[in-house]
Amino acid sequence: MTGIYAENSEGIFKKSVLEAASYASKIQNGPVTAICVGKPKDGEADKLAKYGVNKLIVIEGLDFFDAQLYANAVTKTIENSGIKTLVIANTYEAKSIAPRIAVGMNASLATNVIAYPDMSNGFTVKRGVFSGKGFAYVKLEKANKIVAITPNSTDLIENNQSISIENTATEQINASTQILSTSKSAGKIPLTEAEVVVSAGRGMKGPENWIMVEELADLLGAATACSKPVSDMGWRPHNEHVGQTGITIKPNLYIAIGISGAIQHLAGVSSSKIIVAINKDPEAPFFKAADYGIVGDAFEILPQLIQAAKNR
Amino acid sequence: MKILVCMSVVPDTTTKITFTDNNTQFNSQGVQFIINPYDELSLTKALELTEKNGGTVTVATVGLADADAVIRKALAIGANDAIRINAEPKDGQFVAEQIAEHIKANGYDMVLTGRESIDYNGGQMCSLLGALLSWPSVNVCTQIDVQDGKAIFERDIDGGRQNISSSLPVVASAQKDLCEPRIPNMKGIMAARTKPLLVIEAVSVENSSTYSLFESPQAKQAVRLIDASQAGQLIDILRNEAKIIA
Ligand SMILES: Cc1cc2nc3c(=O)[nH]c(=O)nc-3n(C[C@H](O)[C@H](O)[C@H](O)COP(=O)(O)OP(=O)(O)OC[C@H]3O[C@@H](n4cnc5c(N)ncnc54)[C@H](O)[C@@H]3O)c2cc1C
Numbered sequence: 001m002t003g004i005y006a007e008n009s010e011g012i013f014k015k016s017v018l019e020a021a022s023y024a025s026k027i028q029n030g031p032v033t034a035i036c037v038g039k040p041k042d043g044e045a046d047k048l049a050k051y052g053v054n055k056l057i058v059i060e061g062l063d064f065f066d067a068q069l070y071a072n073a074v075t076k077t078i079e080n081s082g083i084k085t086l087v088i089a090n091t092y093e094a095k096s097i098a099p100r101i102a103v104g105m106n107a108s109l110a111t112n113v114i115a116y117p118d119m120s121n122g123f124t125v126k127r128g129v130f131s132g133k134g135f136a137y138v139k140l141e142k143a144n145k146i147v148a149i150t151p152n153s154t155d156l157i158e159n160n161q162s163i164s165i166e167n168t169a170t171e172q173i174n175a176s177t178q179i180l181s182t183s184k185s186a187g188k189i190p191l192t193e194a195e196v197v198v199s200a201g202r203g204m205k206g207p208e209n210w211i212m213v214e215e216l217a218d219l220l221g222a223a224t225a226c227s228k229p230v231s232d233m234g235w236r237p238h239n240e241h242v243g244q245t246g247i248t249i250k251p252n253l254y255i256a257i258g259i260s261g262a263i264q265h266l267a268g269v270s271s272s273k274i275i276v277a278i279n280k281d282p283e284a285p286f287f288k289a290a291d292y293g294i295v296g297d298a299f300e301i302l303p304q305l306i307q308a309a310k311n312r
Numbered sequence: 313m314k315i316l317v318c319m320s321v322v323p324d325t326t327t328k329i330t331f332t333d334n335n336t337q338f339n340s341q342g343v344q345f346i347i348n349p350y351d352e353l354s355l356t357k358a359l360e361l362t363e364k365n366g367g368t369v370t371v372a373t374v375g376l377a378d379a380d381a382v383i384r385k386a387l388a389i390g391a392n393d394a395i396r397i398n399a400e401p402k403d404g405q406f407v408a409e410q411i412a413e414h415i416k417a418n419g420y421d422m423v424l425t426g427r428e429s430i431d432y433n434g435g436q437m438c439s440l441l442g443a444l445l446s447w448p449s450v451n452v453c454t455q456i457d458v459q460d461g462k463a464i465f466e467r468d469i470d471g472g473r474q475n476i477s478s479s480l481p482v483v484a485s486a487q488k489d490l491c492e493p494r495i496p497n498m499k500g501i502m503a504a505r506t507k508p509l510l511v512i513e514a515v516s517v518e519n520s521s522t523y524s525l526f527e528s529p530q531a532k533q534a535v536r537l538i539d540a541s542q543a544g545q546l547i548d549i550l551r552n553e554a555k556i557i558a
Binding site: 009066067068071091092093095096097098099100102103104106108109110111112124126127128129130131132133134135136137138139140141142175176177178179180181182183184185188190192196220221238239241244245246248252253263264267270271273274275276277287288289290291292293294295296297300301304305307308309311 | 323325326328329331338349350403404405408430431432433434435436437438439440442443444446447448449450451452454464468469470471472473474475476477478479482488489518519520521522523524525526527528529532533535536537538539540543544545546547548549550554556557558
């Protein structure tokens with residue numbers, strides 16, 4: 001039986017969870033069970049139902065995220081519900097708990113999975129390796145399996161179900177960790193979830209010039225990103241740094257402004273569906289990795305793009 | 313404090329990745345190997361912590377003898393000693409089981425890993441070790457400190473940051489921003505030659521996965537250039553031809 005872990009983001013199931021539901025019901029070839037921690041908001045369960053979930057098990061009694069307690073509670077629920085293959089969206093939360101669940105249920109674990117499995121001879125998944133420079137086909141050998149899929153890699157597949165909700169309580173156990181404070185970048189689109197990303201590099205000359213980058217991003221409903229030196233110099237926060245030693249992203253559209261296109265940078269962005277490079281140097285390596293390019297000065301091109309994005 | 317740093321040995325970041333034997337093997341010919349950049353951060357942080365609080369830093373790697381040169385570099389950066397578990401690192405679960413055995417037998421206060429290795433990008437080691445040892449695990453840390461017998465972390469969460477504390481022992485993974493990686497100096501390189509590098513044999517574990525085939529990303533078609541004086545056309549093309557923005 002196939003199930004999903006539905007990450008509960010303050011009561012909401014994000015698109016990546018719905019992708020996991022679609023993936024699971026596709027490989028199950030039928031409805032699947034979802035497990036979440038904490039009560040979702042009204043109507044959220046219906047979102048899961050639309051993508052093939054016919055049963056939601058809500059684990060109650062865990063008031064904050066502790067990887068150990070979450071994983072133990074989810075593992076127990078998996079055992080009780082007979083799930084053999086668990087699909088999970090590969091977020092930070094998933095990375096904290098999926099390996100722990102894998103140990104708990106003695107499962108083979110594959111992270112960074114970007115396509116449906118080949119089940120003709122066992123269970124073989126395709127995963128991203130070498131930080132965007134390659135892919136590997138990996139056969140999961142154990143009877144139990146966990147597949148952590150990269151957001152924005154697989155489709156949403158509608159498969160309407162009627163959903164039942166079941167609550168299960170955990171025993172009270174003290175956590176080994178304690179949350180002291182949390183800060184969220186309010187209102188901004190998280191980079192890993194963004195479908196459009198506007199990114200800029202050292203060619204922007206200084207942090208004050210990001211006003212233009214941000215304006216274009218706002219107009220396109222995009223998240224902002226940057227190259228490594230830009231975050232190293234403190235022009236932008238480090239969580240915007242994409243590349244081999246930063247975040248790997250695969251948006252539908254990646255616009256790179258004043259970024260040379262070094263191999264370490266490309267590693268993190270080359271799986272984007274469409275890449276636009278804007279650079280004053282016609283020899284910049286980014287043009288070899290781009291679908292569209294503009295050779296010219298970013299300070300002249302950005303205002304034109306902003307203007308065009310406003311006209312509709 | 314006794315700290316263990318789990319280190320993986322990976323191709324240099326400038327490596328052009330290719331495959332051999334009908335795409336069943338990574339082509340390591342002519343490739344320069346380095347300390348996984350995230351592990352370099354956890355090593356540096358471990359040294360900072362023991363310099364402040366006293367203690368020792370041990371580096372552990374699962375790998376064959378060709379990893380020794382890179383392990384010596386970690387010793388040159390400042391680790392007190394190293395162990396190499398003599399086996400091909402098959403997959404994350406295999407590696408974690410090996411290192412967990414060593415930890416159980418030797419006891420540590422803190423175990424640090426990288427956020428992920430830049431070759432197989434598993435991102436599993438920290439949480440796998442936590443589960444195998446029944447320890448708390450804290451991922452993608454941008455700050456690590458020890459105060460009054462507790463570990464204090466700042467970590468990335470989806471869409472933000474969080475400060476958390478944990479009891480010891482604990483396993484944590486390093487995220488960029490944790491610290492500036494140290495570079496070995498001449499004195500360190502000399503000292504590293506005589507520091508202990510213990511080689512131990514692997515334990516047998518159930519096979520979890522098999523890598524069958526590799527593939528390179530598809531080459532892009534030639535770029536379509538838009539004239540800089542007509543840059544606004546790009547937006548029209550993305551809207552109406554590529555239909556990628558609204
Ligand atoms: C171990 C290691 C890991 C690394 N990891 C990463 C990583 O994860 N991510 C990453 O990004 N980098 C990484 N790097 C760094 C990488 O090698 C490059 O140095 C970096 O990507 C360059 O950033 P940049 O393109 O912003 O700057 P530069 O290389 O300085 O390029 C600036 C570009 O802007 C253009 N330009 C200048 N002025 C203008 C203008 N007015 N209008 C238009 N264009 C202009 C220039 O032609 C140039 O192409 C790593 C390096 C190492 C050694």
